[in-house]
Amino acid sequence: MAKNKTAFVCNECGQDFPRWQGQCSACKEWNTITEVRLGSATPARGNSFSGYAGSSGSEVQTLDQIDLNELPRLSSSFKEFDRVLGGGIVPGSAILIGGHPGAGKSTLLLQTLCQLAETLPALYVTGEESLQQVAMRAHRLGLPTARLRMLSETSVEQLCDVALKEKPKVMVVDSIQVMHMSDVQSSPGSVSQVRESASYLTRFAKQHGIAVIMVGHVTKDGSLAGPKVLEHCIDCSVMFEGDSDSRYRTLRAHKNRFGAINELGVFAMTERGLREVANPSAIFLSRGSEAASGSLVMVIWEGTRPMLVELQALVDSSALANPRRIAVGMDANRLAMLLAVMHRHGGLQMSDQDVFVNVVGGVKVTETSADLTLLMAMVSSFRNRVLPQDMVVFGEVGLSGEIRPVPNGQERLFEAAKHGFKRAIVPKANVPKKSPEGMQVIGVNKLTEALDALTDLD
Numbered sequence: 001m002a003k004n005k006t007a008f009v010c011n012e013c014g015q016d017f018p019r020w021q022g023q024c025s026a027c028k029e030w031n032t033i034t035e036v037r038l039g040s041a042t043p044a045r046g047n048s049f050s051g052y053a054g055s056s057g058s059e060v061q062t063l064d065q066i067d068l069n070e071l072p073r074l075s076s077s078f079k080e081f082d083r084v085l086g087g088g089i090v091p092g093s094a095i096l097i098g099g100h101p102g103a104g105k106s107t108l109l110l111q112t113l114c115q116l117a118e119t120l121p122a123l124y125v126t127g128e129e130s131l132q133q134v135a136m137r138a139h140r141l142g143l144p145t146a147r148l149r150m151l152s153e154t155s156v157e158q159l160c161d162v163a164l165k166e167k168p169k170v171m172v173v174d175s176i177q178v179m180h181m182s183d184v185q186s187s188p189g190s191v192s193q194v195r196e197s198a199s200y201l202t203r204f205a206k207q208h209g210i211a212v213i214m215v216g217h218v219t220k221d222g223s224l225a226g227p228k229v230l231e232h233c234i235d236c237s238v239m240f241e242g243d244s245d246s247r248y249r250t251l252r253a254h255k256n257r258f259g260a261i262n263e264l265g266v267f268a269m270t271e272r273g274l275r276e277v278a279n280p281s282a283i284f285l286s287r288g289s290e291a292a293s294g295s296l297v298m299v300i301w302e303g304t305r306p307m308l309v310e311l312q313a314l315v316d317s318s319a320l321a322n323p324r325r326i327a328v329g330m331d332a333n334r335l336a337m338l339l340a341v342m343h344r345h346g347g348l349q350m351s352d353q354d355v356f357v358n359v360v361g362g363v364k365v366t367e368t369s370a371d372l373t374l375l376m377a378m379v380s381s382f383r384n385r386v387l388p389q390d391m392v393v394f395g396e397v398g399l400s401g402e403i404r405p406v407p408n409g410q411e412r413l414f415e416a417a418k419h420g421f422k423r424a425i426v427p428k429a430n431v432p433k434k435s436p437e438g439m440q441v442i443g444v445n446k447l448t449e450a451l452d453a454l455t456d457l458d
Helices: 079-085 105-116 131-140 156-166 191-208 229-233 280-284 332-346 368-382 409-418 447-456
Strands: 004-010 033-040 094-099 122-126 149-152 170-174 211-216 236-241 248-256 264-270 273-276 295-302 305-317 325-328 353-359 391-393 423-427 440-444
Touching: 004 191, 079 236, 079 248, 079 264, 079 273, 094 105, 094 191, 094 229, 105 122, 105 131, 105 170, 105 211, 105 273, 122 131, 122 156, 131 149, 149 156, 156 191, 191 211, 191 229, 264 280, 280 305, 295 368, 295 409, 305 368, 305 409, 325 332, 332 353, 332 368, 332 447, 353 368, 368 391, 368 423, 368 447, 409 423, 423 447, 440 447
Parallel strands: 094 211, 094 236, 122 149, 122 170, 170 211, 295 391, 325 353, 391 423, 423 440
Antiparallel strands: 004 033, 236 248, 248 264, 264 273, 295 305, 305 353
Protein backbone atom coordinates (compact mmCIF):
# COMPACT_ATOMS: atom_id res chain seq x y z
CA MET A 1 0.00 0.00 0.00
CA ALA A 2 1.36 3.44 -0.93
CA LYS A 3 2.19 5.71 1.98
CA ASN A 4 0.73 9.18 2.40
CA LYS A 5 3.28 11.96 2.63
CA THR A 6 2.85 14.84 5.05
CA ALA A 7 4.50 18.24 5.23
CA PHE A 8 4.37 21.32 7.45
CA VAL A 9 3.54 24.41 5.37
CA CYS A 10 3.23 28.08 6.32
CA ASN A 11 -0.18 29.43 5.29
CA GLU A 12 1.24 32.92 4.76
CA CYS A 13 4.30 32.39 2.55
CA GLY A 14 4.16 28.70 1.57
CA GLN A 15 7.51 27.75 3.09
CA ASP A 16 7.90 24.01 3.86
CA PHE A 17 9.37 22.69 7.13
CA PRO A 18 10.35 19.16 8.24
CA ARG A 19 8.50 19.55 11.58
CA TRP A 20 6.09 21.91 13.26
CA GLN A 21 7.34 25.11 14.87
CA GLY A 22 5.63 28.15 16.34
CA GLN A 23 7.12 30.86 14.13
CA CYS A 24 7.83 30.73 10.41
CA SER A 25 11.51 31.53 9.89
CA ALA A 26 10.81 32.84 6.37
CA CYS A 27 8.02 35.42 6.91
CA LYS A 28 8.34 35.70 10.75
CA GLU A 29 4.60 35.08 11.29
CA TRP A 30 3.39 33.15 14.35
CA ASN A 31 1.06 30.13 14.43
CA THR A 32 0.74 29.88 10.64
CA ILE A 33 2.39 26.46 10.13
CA THR A 34 -0.04 23.59 9.65
CA GLU A 35 0.36 19.92 8.82
CA VAL A 36 -0.68 19.06 5.26
CA ARG A 37 -1.25 15.59 3.85
CA LEU A 38 0.09 15.49 0.31
CA GLY A 39 -1.80 12.36 -0.71
CA SER A 40 -0.62 9.11 -2.22
CA ALA A 41 2.90 8.87 -3.52
CA THR A 42 1.66 7.06 -6.63
CA PRO A 43 -0.46 8.86 -9.25
CA ALA A 44 -4.18 8.15 -9.31
CA ARG A 45 -5.42 5.74 -11.95
CA GLY A 46 -8.66 5.40 -13.76
CA ASN A 47 -9.13 9.09 -14.52
CA SER A 48 -9.18 10.35 -18.09
CA PHE A 49 -6.63 13.00 -17.07
CA SER A 50 -4.08 12.19 -14.38
CA GLY A 51 -2.48 15.63 -14.29
CA TYR A 52 1.04 14.38 -14.98
CA ALA A 53 3.06 15.55 -17.93
CA GLY A 54 4.28 12.03 -18.60
CA SER A 55 0.77 10.85 -19.43
CA SER A 56 0.83 12.74 -22.73
CA GLY A 57 3.60 10.52 -24.14
CA SER A 58 5.90 13.41 -25.02
CA GLU A 59 9.26 12.67 -26.65
CA VAL A 60 12.64 14.35 -26.49
CA GLN A 61 13.38 16.57 -29.51
CA THR A 62 16.23 18.76 -30.64
CA LEU A 63 15.68 22.49 -30.79
CA ASP A 64 15.58 22.64 -34.59
CA GLN A 65 12.84 19.98 -34.75
CA ILE A 66 10.31 22.09 -32.84
CA ASP A 67 7.49 23.53 -34.93
CA LEU A 68 7.73 27.33 -34.92
CA ASN A 69 4.33 27.99 -36.45
CA GLU A 70 2.63 30.47 -34.15
CA LEU A 71 -0.74 29.43 -32.80
CA PRO A 72 -3.60 31.69 -33.86
CA ARG A 73 -4.75 33.87 -30.98
CA LEU A 74 -8.38 34.11 -29.94
CA SER A 75 -9.82 37.61 -29.72
CA SER A 76 -11.56 38.42 -26.43
CA SER A 77 -13.83 40.98 -28.20
CA PHE A 78 -12.08 43.69 -26.10
CA LYS A 79 -9.16 45.38 -27.85
CA GLU A 80 -7.83 46.65 -24.52
CA PHE A 81 -7.93 43.12 -23.06
CA ASP A 82 -6.20 41.72 -26.16
CA ARG A 83 -3.53 44.43 -25.87
CA VAL A 84 -2.73 43.46 -22.27
CA LEU A 85 -2.56 39.75 -23.20
CA GLY A 86 -0.14 40.50 -26.04
CA GLY A 87 -2.58 40.24 -28.96
CA GLY A 88 -5.27 37.84 -27.73
CA ILE A 89 -5.80 34.59 -25.86
CA VAL A 90 -3.25 31.89 -26.72
CA PRO A 91 -4.72 28.34 -26.90
CA GLY A 92 -3.32 26.14 -24.14
CA SER A 93 -2.25 29.06 -21.95
CA ALA A 94 -2.94 29.55 -18.24
CA ILE A 95 -3.99 33.10 -17.33
CA LEU A 96 -4.49 34.44 -13.82
CA ILE A 97 -6.59 37.58 -13.24
CA GLY A 98 -6.50 39.17 -9.78
CA GLY A 99 -8.09 42.22 -8.24
CA HIS A 100 -9.93 43.62 -5.26
CA PRO A 101 -13.52 42.56 -4.57
CA GLY A 102 -15.91 44.50 -6.77
CA ALA A 103 -13.26 45.56 -9.28
CA GLY A 104 -15.10 43.79 -12.11
CA LYS A 105 -13.13 40.58 -12.70
CA SER A 106 -16.16 38.31 -13.02
CA THR A 107 -18.02 40.91 -15.10
CA LEU A 108 -15.15 41.23 -17.56
CA LEU A 109 -14.77 37.45 -17.96
CA LEU A 110 -18.53 36.90 -18.28
CA GLN A 111 -18.74 39.52 -21.03
CA THR A 112 -15.73 38.00 -22.77
CA LEU A 113 -17.00 34.41 -22.69
CA CYS A 114 -20.53 35.33 -23.78
CA GLN A 115 -19.05 36.92 -26.90
CA LEU A 116 -16.57 34.09 -27.50
CA ALA A 117 -19.30 31.46 -27.15
CA GLU A 118 -21.01 32.85 -30.26
CA THR A 119 -18.18 31.56 -32.46
CA LEU A 120 -16.42 28.79 -30.49
CA PRO A 121 -17.12 26.45 -27.52
CA ALA A 122 -16.56 28.08 -24.12
CA LEU A 123 -17.10 26.91 -20.54
CA TYR A 124 -17.62 29.10 -17.47
CA VAL A 125 -16.98 27.31 -14.14
CA THR A 126 -18.23 29.15 -11.08
CA GLY A 127 -17.41 28.05 -7.55
CA GLU A 128 -18.32 31.17 -5.56
CA GLU A 129 -21.67 32.11 -7.14
CA SER A 130 -24.65 30.01 -8.06
CA LEU A 131 -25.66 29.56 -11.68
CA GLN A 132 -28.74 31.72 -11.04
CA GLN A 133 -26.60 34.63 -9.85
CA VAL A 134 -24.39 34.47 -12.94
CA ALA A 135 -27.45 34.24 -15.21
CA MET A 136 -29.07 37.25 -13.54
CA ARG A 137 -25.92 39.33 -14.12
CA ALA A 138 -25.73 38.26 -17.76
CA HIS A 139 -29.37 39.25 -18.37
CA ARG A 140 -28.89 42.56 -16.57
CA LEU A 141 -25.94 43.36 -18.82
CA GLY A 142 -27.85 42.33 -21.95
CA LEU A 143 -25.36 39.64 -22.98
CA PRO A 144 -26.04 36.78 -25.40
CA THR A 145 -26.66 33.74 -23.21
CA ALA A 146 -27.82 31.04 -25.64
CA ARG A 147 -24.46 29.38 -26.35
CA LEU A 148 -22.31 29.81 -23.22
CA ARG A 149 -21.94 26.54 -21.26
CA MET A 150 -22.07 26.91 -17.45
CA LEU A 151 -20.89 24.64 -14.63
CA SER A 152 -21.04 25.02 -10.85
CA GLU A 153 -18.19 22.94 -9.41
CA THR A 154 -15.38 23.26 -6.87
CA SER A 155 -13.58 19.95 -7.45
CA VAL A 156 -10.67 20.33 -9.86
CA GLU A 157 -10.80 16.69 -10.95
CA GLN A 158 -14.51 16.87 -11.68
CA LEU A 159 -14.37 20.06 -13.70
CA CYS A 160 -11.46 18.74 -15.77
CA ASP A 161 -13.45 15.58 -16.57
CA VAL A 162 -16.39 17.72 -17.66
CA ALA A 163 -14.08 19.89 -19.76
CA LEU A 164 -12.77 16.78 -21.56
CA LYS A 165 -16.34 15.94 -22.57
CA GLU A 166 -17.33 19.51 -23.51
CA LYS A 167 -14.02 20.24 -25.32
CA PRO A 168 -14.09 24.05 -24.91
CA LYS A 169 -11.49 26.33 -26.43
CA VAL A 170 -11.60 28.72 -23.46
CA MET A 171 -12.49 27.87 -19.84
CA VAL A 172 -12.89 30.28 -16.92
CA VAL A 173 -12.40 29.07 -13.32
CA ASP A 174 -13.91 31.51 -10.80
CA SER A 175 -12.07 31.38 -8.49
CA ILE A 176 -8.91 29.39 -7.76
CA GLN A 177 -9.25 30.03 -4.00
CA VAL A 178 -12.42 27.91 -3.71
CA MET A 179 -11.17 24.98 -5.79
CA HIS A 180 -9.92 21.83 -4.09
CA MET A 181 -8.39 18.45 -4.89
CA SER A 182 -9.52 15.25 -3.20
CA ASP A 183 -6.04 13.92 -2.39
CA VAL A 184 -4.91 17.12 -0.63
CA GLN A 185 -6.18 17.00 2.94
CA SER A 186 -6.59 20.71 3.70
CA SER A 187 -9.36 23.26 3.38
CA PRO A 188 -9.99 25.17 0.11
CA GLY A 189 -8.01 28.39 -0.06
CA SER A 190 -5.04 27.03 1.88
CA VAL A 191 -1.53 27.25 0.48
CA SER A 192 -1.34 23.59 -0.52
CA GLN A 193 -4.81 23.54 -2.15
CA VAL A 194 -4.18 26.68 -4.20
CA ARG A 195 -0.74 25.45 -5.26
CA GLU A 196 -1.85 21.96 -6.32
CA SER A 197 -5.08 23.14 -7.97
CA ALA A 198 -3.28 25.77 -10.05
CA SER A 199 -0.57 23.31 -11.10
CA TYR A 200 -3.19 20.71 -12.06
CA LEU A 201 -5.17 23.20 -14.17
CA THR A 202 -2.01 24.51 -15.83
CA ARG A 203 -0.94 21.00 -16.89
CA PHE A 204 -4.46 20.32 -18.10
CA ALA A 205 -4.39 23.46 -20.27
CA LYS A 206 -1.01 22.56 -21.80
CA GLN A 207 -1.87 18.96 -22.64
CA HIS A 208 -5.31 19.59 -24.17
CA GLY A 209 -4.83 23.01 -25.78
CA ILE A 210 -7.55 24.67 -23.69
CA ALA A 211 -6.99 28.25 -22.59
CA VAL A 212 -7.73 28.34 -18.84
CA ILE A 213 -8.43 31.70 -17.19
CA MET A 214 -8.30 31.59 -13.38
CA VAL A 215 -9.63 34.30 -11.08
CA GLY A 216 -7.48 35.01 -8.01
CA HIS A 217 -8.15 36.96 -4.84
CA VAL A 218 -5.80 39.58 -3.45
CA THR A 219 -4.63 40.38 0.06
CA LYS A 220 -5.17 43.68 1.86
CA ASP A 221 -1.88 45.04 0.47
CA GLY A 222 -2.98 44.35 -3.12
CA SER A 223 -0.82 41.30 -3.88
CA LEU A 224 -2.21 37.98 -5.10
CA ALA A 225 -3.30 35.71 -2.27
CA GLY A 226 -1.74 32.27 -2.02
CA PRO A 227 1.80 30.96 -2.49
CA LYS A 228 4.24 32.74 -4.81
CA VAL A 229 4.50 29.56 -6.89
CA LEU A 230 0.98 30.40 -8.13
CA GLU A 231 2.42 33.24 -10.24
CA HIS A 232 5.36 31.10 -11.40
CA CYS A 233 3.37 28.22 -12.86
CA ILE A 234 0.94 30.29 -14.95
CA ASP A 235 1.77 31.98 -18.27
CA CYS A 236 0.17 35.37 -17.76
CA SER A 237 -0.61 37.32 -14.57
CA VAL A 238 -2.99 40.26 -14.92
CA MET A 239 -4.19 42.64 -12.19
CA PHE A 240 -7.53 44.45 -12.40
CA GLU A 241 -7.17 47.71 -10.49
CA GLY A 242 -9.55 50.49 -9.61
CA ASP A 243 -11.30 52.03 -6.62
CA SER A 244 -14.93 51.16 -5.97
CA ASP A 245 -15.88 54.85 -6.09
CA SER A 246 -14.12 55.40 -9.42
CA ARG A 247 -15.73 54.77 -12.77
CA TYR A 248 -12.55 53.68 -14.50
CA ARG A 249 -10.67 50.39 -14.14
CA THR A 250 -7.17 49.56 -15.33
CA LEU A 251 -5.93 46.16 -16.43
CA ARG A 252 -2.17 45.66 -16.14
CA ALA A 253 -0.01 42.66 -17.04
CA HIS A 254 2.67 41.83 -14.46
CA LYS A 255 3.85 38.67 -16.21
CA ASN A 256 3.27 37.61 -19.80
CA ARG A 257 5.09 34.86 -21.68
CA PHE A 258 3.35 35.85 -24.91
CA GLY A 259 3.73 39.63 -24.92
CA ALA A 260 5.05 42.74 -23.21
CA ILE A 261 4.68 43.25 -19.48
CA ASN A 262 3.35 46.44 -17.85
CA GLU A 263 0.88 46.79 -20.71
CA LEU A 264 -2.13 48.82 -19.63
CA GLY A 265 -5.77 48.54 -20.63
CA VAL A 266 -8.41 51.03 -19.50
CA PHE A 267 -12.10 50.23 -18.99
CA ALA A 268 -15.11 52.23 -17.84
CA MET A 269 -17.73 50.64 -15.57
CA THR A 270 -21.25 51.39 -16.79
CA GLU A 271 -24.75 50.09 -16.16
CA ARG A 272 -24.27 47.72 -19.11
CA GLY A 273 -20.99 46.32 -17.85
CA LEU A 274 -17.44 47.21 -18.76
CA ARG A 275 -16.70 49.34 -21.80
CA GLU A 276 -13.18 49.75 -23.14
CA VAL A 277 -11.62 53.21 -23.40
CA ALA A 278 -9.87 53.53 -26.75
CA ASN A 279 -8.16 56.87 -25.94
CA PRO A 280 -7.10 56.84 -22.26
CA SER A 281 -5.26 60.17 -22.54
CA ALA A 282 -8.57 61.95 -23.16
CA ILE A 283 -10.08 60.85 -19.83
CA PHE A 284 -6.93 61.56 -17.81
CA LEU A 285 -6.70 65.10 -19.24
CA SER A 286 -10.14 66.32 -18.16
CA ARG A 287 -8.73 69.50 -16.63
CA GLY A 288 -10.73 72.34 -15.15
CA SER A 289 -11.71 75.44 -17.10
CA GLU A 290 -9.48 77.65 -14.93
CA ALA A 291 -5.75 77.07 -14.82
CA ALA A 292 -4.25 76.47 -11.37
CA SER A 293 -0.74 76.44 -10.01
CA GLY A 294 0.90 73.08 -9.38
CA SER A 295 -0.84 71.36 -12.31
CA LEU A 296 1.21 69.98 -15.19
CA VAL A 297 0.84 67.30 -17.86
CA MET A 298 3.41 64.55 -18.38
CA VAL A 299 3.75 61.87 -21.04
CA ILE A 300 4.35 58.40 -19.57
CA TRP A 301 5.01 55.19 -21.49
CA GLU A 302 2.74 52.26 -20.68
CA GLY A 303 3.68 49.01 -22.39
CA THR A 304 3.72 49.86 -26.08
CA ARG A 305 2.01 53.26 -26.18
CA PRO A 306 2.38 56.78 -24.73
CA MET A 307 -0.21 58.20 -22.36
CA LEU A 308 -0.80 61.76 -21.22
CA VAL A 309 -1.54 62.15 -17.50
CA GLU A 310 -2.03 65.22 -15.33
CA LEU A 311 0.11 65.57 -12.21
CA GLN A 312 -0.84 67.90 -9.36
CA ALA A 313 1.38 69.19 -6.56
CA LEU A 314 0.48 71.24 -3.51
CA VAL A 315 3.25 72.91 -1.48
CA ASP A 316 2.10 74.72 1.66
CA SER A 317 3.76 75.96 4.82
CA SER A 318 3.67 73.37 7.59
CA ALA A 319 2.91 73.85 11.28
CA LEU A 320 4.45 70.48 12.14
CA ALA A 321 7.98 69.76 13.29
CA ASN A 322 8.26 67.13 10.56
CA PRO A 323 6.47 68.37 7.40
CA ARG A 324 4.39 65.80 5.58
CA ARG A 325 5.42 64.21 2.28
CA ILE A 326 2.45 62.40 0.72
CA ALA A 327 2.45 60.96 -2.80
CA VAL A 328 -0.62 59.30 -4.34
CA GLY A 329 0.14 57.33 -7.50
CA MET A 330 3.91 57.79 -7.19
CA ASP A 331 6.78 56.51 -5.05
CA ALA A 332 7.06 58.53 -1.84
CA ASN A 333 10.78 57.70 -1.53
CA ARG A 334 11.43 59.22 -4.95
CA LEU A 335 9.55 62.34 -3.91
CA ALA A 336 11.90 62.78 -0.94
CA MET A 337 14.93 62.25 -3.18
CA LEU A 338 13.76 64.84 -5.71
CA LEU A 339 13.17 67.40 -2.93
CA ALA A 340 16.81 66.96 -1.91
CA VAL A 341 17.94 67.42 -5.54
CA MET A 342 15.83 70.58 -5.80
CA HIS A 343 17.46 72.00 -2.66
CA ARG A 344 21.02 71.11 -3.65
CA HIS A 345 21.00 71.93 -7.37
CA GLY A 346 17.92 74.15 -7.80
CA GLY A 347 18.39 76.46 -4.83
CA LEU A 348 14.82 75.99 -3.52
CA GLN A 349 14.40 74.80 0.05
CA MET A 350 11.09 73.16 0.98
CA SER A 351 12.10 71.56 4.26
CA ASP A 352 9.48 73.60 6.15
CA GLN A 353 6.71 72.91 3.63
CA ASP A 354 4.07 70.20 3.40
CA VAL A 355 4.24 68.55 -0.03
CA PHE A 356 1.29 66.65 -1.48
CA VAL A 357 1.48 64.98 -4.90
CA ASN A 358 -1.38 63.33 -6.79
CA VAL A 359 -1.62 61.63 -10.18
CA VAL A 360 -5.06 62.41 -11.58
CA GLY A 361 -7.29 59.52 -12.62
CA GLY A 362 -5.90 56.91 -10.25
CA VAL A 363 -2.98 55.98 -12.52
CA LYS A 364 0.13 54.58 -10.83
CA VAL A 365 3.32 56.01 -12.33
CA THR A 366 6.40 53.84 -11.86
CA GLU A 367 8.81 55.11 -14.52
CA THR A 368 11.37 57.86 -13.97
CA SER A 369 10.18 60.09 -16.83
CA ALA A 370 7.88 61.83 -14.31
CA ASP A 371 10.82 63.27 -12.30
CA LEU A 372 11.11 66.57 -14.16
CA THR A 373 7.34 66.99 -14.29
CA LEU A 374 7.10 66.53 -10.54
CA LEU A 375 9.81 69.11 -9.85
CA MET A 376 8.23 71.67 -12.19
CA ALA A 377 4.80 71.14 -10.61
CA MET A 378 6.23 71.65 -7.10
CA VAL A 379 7.99 74.84 -8.19
CA SER A 380 4.74 76.08 -9.72
CA SER A 381 2.85 75.50 -6.47
CA PHE A 382 5.65 76.82 -4.26
CA ARG A 383 5.82 80.09 -6.19
CA ASN A 384 2.05 80.14 -6.77
CA ARG A 385 2.64 80.52 -10.49
CA VAL A 386 0.30 79.11 -13.12
CA LEU A 387 2.01 77.17 -15.91
CA PRO A 388 0.69 77.18 -19.49
CA GLN A 389 -1.98 74.58 -20.06
CA ASP A 390 -0.59 73.75 -23.51
CA MET A 391 2.78 72.56 -22.14
CA VAL A 392 4.01 69.03 -21.39
CA VAL A 393 7.14 68.03 -19.48
CA PHE A 394 9.00 64.74 -19.11
CA GLY A 395 12.51 63.62 -18.22
CA GLU A 396 14.54 61.76 -15.61
CA VAL A 397 16.45 63.76 -13.00
CA GLY A 398 19.76 62.46 -11.62
CA LEU A 399 21.23 63.08 -8.19
CA SER A 400 23.72 65.59 -9.61
CA GLY A 401 20.92 67.64 -11.15
CA GLU A 402 21.37 66.39 -14.71
CA ILE A 403 18.35 65.72 -16.94
CA ARG A 404 18.64 62.26 -18.44
CA PRO A 405 16.85 61.10 -21.62
CA VAL A 406 13.95 58.64 -21.51
CA PRO A 407 12.98 55.94 -24.03
CA ASN A 408 10.60 56.69 -26.91
CA GLY A 409 10.95 60.45 -26.56
CA GLN A 410 9.86 61.21 -30.13
CA GLU A 411 6.69 59.12 -29.84
CA ARG A 412 5.79 60.94 -26.61
CA LEU A 413 6.12 64.33 -28.30
CA PHE A 414 3.96 63.35 -31.26
CA GLU A 415 1.30 62.00 -28.89
CA ALA A 416 1.28 65.34 -27.05
CA ALA A 417 1.07 67.27 -30.32
CA LYS A 418 -1.87 65.12 -31.39
CA HIS A 419 -3.77 66.31 -28.30
CA GLY A 420 -3.11 69.97 -29.03
CA PHE A 421 -0.07 70.76 -26.86
CA LYS A 422 2.16 73.53 -28.23
CA ARG A 423 5.16 73.54 -25.89
CA ALA A 424 7.36 70.90 -24.31
CA ILE A 425 10.32 70.84 -21.91
CA VAL A 426 12.28 67.61 -22.43
CA PRO A 427 15.83 66.28 -22.03
CA LYS A 428 18.13 67.66 -24.70
CA ALA A 429 18.92 64.15 -25.94
CA ASN A 430 15.22 63.59 -26.62
CA VAL A 431 14.81 66.67 -28.85
CA PRO A 432 13.94 65.34 -32.33
CA LYS A 433 15.64 66.58 -35.49
CA LYS A 434 12.24 67.70 -36.74
CA SER A 435 9.81 68.82 -34.09
CA PRO A 436 6.08 68.07 -34.45
CA GLU A 437 4.27 70.71 -36.47
CA GLY A 438 3.17 73.64 -34.34
CA MET A 439 5.12 72.55 -31.23
CA GLN A 440 8.03 74.33 -29.56
CA VAL A 441 10.40 71.81 -28.00
CA ILE A 442 12.86 73.09 -25.37
CA GLY A 443 15.78 70.79 -24.55
CA VAL A 444 17.54 71.01 -21.16
CA ASN A 445 20.62 69.33 -19.73
CA LYS A 446 20.51 70.58 -16.13
CA LEU A 447 17.84 71.30 -13.57
CA THR A 448 18.88 74.96 -13.56
CA GLU A 449 18.20 75.13 -17.30
CA ALA A 450 14.70 73.75 -16.75
CA LEU A 451 14.03 76.38 -14.07
CA ASP A 452 15.32 79.11 -16.40
CA ALA A 453 13.00 77.82 -19.13
CA LEU A 454 10.03 78.31 -16.76
CA THR A 455 11.18 81.88 -16.10
CA ASP A 456 11.45 82.59 -19.84
CA LEU A 457 7.79 81.64 -20.29
CA ASP A 458 6.71 84.93 -18.71
